[in-house]
Amino acid sequence: MSMLIRTVRDWPVTSFVVLAFVITWIGFIPFYRAGGEDIAWFTFGPFVSAVVISALLGGWPKVRALLASVVKWRVPPGWYLVAIGLPVAAQLLAIWLNPLLGSAAPNWGNVPAIPEIAVMVPLFLVFSGPLGEEPGWRGFALPALLREHGALNASLLLGVIWAAWHLPLVLLNDYSISSAINVMVAAVVFTWLYQNSAGSVLPAILMHASHQNSVRYLGRVFEGGDATQHQWIGLMLWLAIALAIVAIYGTHSFRNGGATAAVS
Template sequence: MDANDGDRSRLPAFFALAFAWSWTCWLLAPAIKARSALAAGVLSGLGGFGPGVAAVAMVGYGGGRAALRAWLGRCLQWRIGWQWFALAFFLPLALMASAALMHTALGGALGASPVAGHLPLAAANLVLILLLGGPLGEEFGWRGYALPTLQTRHGWRVASLILGAVWGLWHLPLFFTADTLQGRIPLLPFLLSTVALSVVFAWLYNRSRGSVLPALVLHTAVNWWAWVVPGLLAAGGSRQFALVLGLLVLLAIGLLAWPNRRAWAARPSDSKD
């Protein structure tokens, strides 16, 4: 069974399982950290796989192994055009670099990038972010299962906004956990960022014929470039973050408002508005 043709009644169960898995891991991790920092770290990392685990469970429950093979086949399509992978990787850099230039034009200063002189570390961190920093555990769930299912009822625009809000709220326990990115960002701006990003993810998903691979690249690139670009996530980097968020929101509004529907959605059956 393809996720697009699945029973929409299973979508609430998907969200419930994704939240239950992740929140259980994230809430337990701090409680056991004093006894075993390693176990707490493993549990925290496993929490990021809630959406992916939930997607596999829902697809498998609905159609068994055959459905899982078909679903993974769609998610892992790679012959979709190199341009979508390049766009997914460099678009976050374009937004963050533009914000950095605006920041300096307004009199701000930029420090050194953490990757300066440490290119092997940067490459290793890129792989680490892909595997354990969210993309691998999340995207098969959010974009591989939830988005196409929501699109069949609401169209891609509304579906992307709904999913962006859910995606942001899914991170809620991390706002109360030490040493997390969410602990350094106020909740409302973070939610605005996930909603705006969700629009970009939905557009990219539809342009790449339902492949999840560009979404994996985009999610990895967002997290990695945010670490690479100097000052963005450092203390006192709130203006840079606000500038990036503003540019991202403008991009999302542009994608939502674009009048030629067919030019922005490669799967009309999934993108009916």
Template sequence: MTAAAPPGGRRTSRHDLRSVAVFTGLAFALAWLFALPLWLGEGIADPWFAPVAVAVMGTPAIAALVVVFFVERPPHKARTLGLWPLRPARRVLGYAAAGILVPIALVLAALPVGALLGVYPADFTGFSAFREVLDEQAGALGADGIPVPVGVLVAVQVAALPMAAFINLLPALGEELGWRGWLLPKLMPLGTLPALLVSGVIWGVWHAPLVLLGYNYPDAPGWLAVVMMTGMCTVVGAVFGWLRLRSGSVWPAALAHAAFNGAGGTYLLFAAAGEHIDTTQATVLGWSGWIVPLAFVAVLVATGRFAPAPPPPPAPSGRDAPLEDAGPERAAGG
């Protein structure tokens, strides 16, 4: 692929490298700082795990905002981050819809692939693992069983997955504002594939403060957990990067990240009761789950679908005013 230059046609400069270094160092340092209470406490079993994890998700956004407001100071900060303008509306909405549906499809597709390869213990008809959980919950409430067929409950949960894209949007934006909103376009002078690979590796390794505690890969040694998380983030990050580059906006990628997180637990719906699930091999977290996303990315590459979207046409005066700076500033690295 040919290297794509950022707006204005600039190549990678020493200033760009400094900005990337500041952004990466700050995102990593804040992630470790925010996760420190878990390391000093009970790890992923700590009752504060959920709020701490959400706080960690916001660290790439903090890093991006610091770089944009205090290091680079471009005249159009919201445009630099991919937040604005949302034009052409049809293009942004189309990729937003893809951002909701494609990650859900990829997460679900990982399950039959894993079952075919013998690494995911599936029960696609009896839903025995999910049924077992429901029976335990009903018993705890003093009921004999659940009054609704398990298959109906599974169908309802799957049908409701797109709602997760909106429920999880703000935490997901905390990551995407940094990874795809700011970092990926900044790396594009390296070429599309190198930019996707570098941003994906950075994103994956950034998860280390939680992954080393057993998050996502509870049975794997720490080094393997970080390697697997980095591989998954590189593959899935390419899909999110496609949405960012083609839409010209960070919002489709943020919706995709939110939908992906919301669909991640669906492997519990279709698992066989009493069977162990090794997430280094099964689900979208494991190597078998990367097959379909890799094929999808390969098709996008072969058809030239990673070419960045052309900039939106100029808007009437005042249309791009929200989130933009009115006063003159030093435009460096925008």
């Protein structure tokens, strides 16, 4: 046990990543066998891993700090608007641009009614990734990486890990090259959001849910090749956002003034 704790203390991020992948990929097996028609419990792998590794590193105080970051709601209000509004705005802009680049007109009849969306969004927030992933990625891994790396390098490292974590979805034809690149690019935007949200993971959870559901529902307005083109346009917009963040804030912290957010 002492050797395990020593290893975790020497390699906290590596230990977190290995455990998160093991839990997730084992948990993916019943989801895959159900053809994707089941509750995606495997998405809680990063959250569970963060709790376990935090407990090994510092016991209950460390776990409590992690959980507190998830429910910390005292964040500058504008960042809540960014968290929810930016992904929706990017999706709508991609929809507007797609016909200008040769696609058919969007078919808004494919988008479910607002009451249906309103019922499903909270369920997807809990059971489809945002709540299960973000306490791990942004609550545990990102602060640890920021202690050793600048914001850009930390984002890119975490982006590669985050993209690789999704690979089992390939078995269900639910993960493409553009999706993987989008995840890596989005990691930069999520770091920017986290660094300006007073160390709270809550805005990251909301941005994850907003991005996921705007793609899930608004993305239905295109089909076939037009849908593929729309995905790539969306990726280019997220890349533009990430590049703008680096151009405005620099590579060190993604915050005005250059200070890195305090991490526990």
